[in-house]
Amino acid sequence: MYKHEEELCFLSIKEASALIRDKDLSPLELTKAFLNRIESYDQYLHSYVTVLKESAIKSATAAEKDIRQGNYKGPLHGIPIAAKDLYSTEGIRTTAHSRVMADNTPTFDSTVIQRLNSAGAVMLGKLAMSEFALGRGDEKELFPSARNPWNLEHLPGSSSSGSGSATSAGLCMASLGSDTGGSIRGPASFCNITGIKPSLGLVSNHGVVPLAWTLDTCGPMARSAEDAGMMLQAIAGKDGNDPATKNAPSDNYDLEHMDDLRGLTIGVPRDFFFENQRDLEPKVSARVNQGIKTLENLGAQIREVHIPSLKYTVANTVIMLSEAYSFHEENLRTRPQDYGPVRRQFLLGGLLRSSDYVQAQRARKAISLELSKVMDEVDILITPSFPFTAPRFDDRDQARYGAGFRFLAPFNLSGLPAMSVPCGFDENGLPIGMQIVGNFWEERKVLSIGHIYQQNTDWHTKRPSLDFPDLK
């Protein structure tokens, strides 16, 4: 039925899993299509640091056999995915994209990887990232930086750069990222995919190389809200190995059936996200406003909300750098040569005072309380995911790029679920993301609203051409 690899590789998880379940699509054929595609395109994209060709074929063969024998495990059975290279994988090198961990081969799987394996997913490989999930990628790191499939000269976002690039380019059906200050949603925005940072504590961090313990959040990146929900279903929930998940609900992330959005109230914090933001590109503002209009046309009520404490979002940076320094302190002293430019950021964390850290935690509490009050009055918030589209690799204005994360980090501080969905392109053909933020544990609502938005727009269906000049 599907003759071309590209058609196979751009099926949604929902489409592919229905075909696999009904034995109309072979998991092995599907996996081989992805492996071929990786071989063709990843020499340009550098989205993978490790391709697990043999084990992927073995897993896909096993899935095919299981399903043929009537042992269908569920919607991820036989679905080819990939993981950011900070998820521990038993017997497979896990480097966090750093020379510091170049020889690290874990003897166990992280909880999330275990759960995906149990669901029957096929692991295609480990994905590039910014070193230790900080910074924007640099040529001095262990592996080449992942490239943006929409334009190789531009960043794919950070830190889940390979996850954004590979998922967008059809080099995996979905991927795992992690988000400490926006690292799922930023790459999702830059690469025209859907990425959700779940509520803090919904997904286990066990076996995941940390950046900042009190902020790190694992989550899925996919090509639609519906697919992201299917991934989340497999990985979410309590884990005895991660006490932070002790309050995680046993929920299901099947999308709520919605014909429209009547009865829903959408809050828009215009003063922080739209007004007097010098770096907010007009096209980004216009596309996100158009997205809000689309939701309004579906029946949602739009209400402007004010969250003054958002101006203290630097608290996220202070907490992140302080906690990161405490993790890296010894290696920074004993193996400085093994770090790339991210080392400077970690050292800054070592210069912050305890009173800075405590004040940042106080600010975090204040921002969380203020957001909590606002979320009592609205169902979701809508904001731009990032003030501008993907910068060029040779644009070294680190301060501008770093400042862009202020649109994402408030929801790391508060722990609220937040998702980036595609909402258009700028004049250079670079993707723009719209952020949907929900109340604690309300991933289902966030995903469902994202889904109805995607049913009424086609931005998320756009694919990069991958028309590289010297592609054979």
Place this chain on the structure above:
Amino acid sequence: MQNSDGTLLDIDGFYHLVKQANFNISDEEINKLYKAYLPLQKQVSLLHQMDLGDLPTSTTFLPNKTKNDTQ
């Protein structure tokens, strides 16, 4: 990471701070670190000026304040 009066460290003060921290980095690297320090520290200073209102963690009840100051 700043002077005791809350002002930003100059390069000399920063140099001494880094030496005290025993980071074992070159003078050239200290200069680069200082460039990254300045914008961050400006924002951190603003963070310390945040009005925490009646949060339990507020410093409203510092012992050197009178009862009237806290109202």
